[in-house]
Amino acid sequence: MKFAFDHTNLNVSDLQKSLIFYSKALGLFEQRRKEASDFTLVFLTDGVSDYKLELTYLKNHNGAYDLGENETHMCFRVDDYQAAHALHEEMGCICYENVEMGLYFINDPDGHWIEIVPPKI
Secondary structure (H helix, E strand, O other): OOOOOOEEEEEOOOHHHHHHHHHHHHOOEEEEEEEOOOEEEEEEEOOOOOOEEEEEEEOOOOOOOOOOOOOOEEEEEOOOHHHHHHHHHHHOOEEEEEOOOOEEEEEOOOOOEEEEEOOOO
8 A cells, every 4th residue: 555645625714815825826726626515725836746735615613713722733844045145035924934944934814834945955
């Protein structure tokens, strides 16, 4: 038996705002969508790997999600670390930086942390 990564799911409170963020900040784009009466699922892709980010918009959920003390995060490796850092700085979404380790984190509109690391050397 062999398992393979397929996708990660995040609940979002404003689907359009999240789609704009993930497109601008990480270059992700919509691969497919599923509409239901009480929710919308949007699967985003990087166009390179088979892995997807699934954004779930619950139509009857009001307000922000309580992320608690969960320090779960996604990580993206970027080919031009300096350009990515400049973009994220311009967007105002850098929430933590560790210069010594050569990495930083950005926040999406719902407060989910995303780690950004340079190319492997």
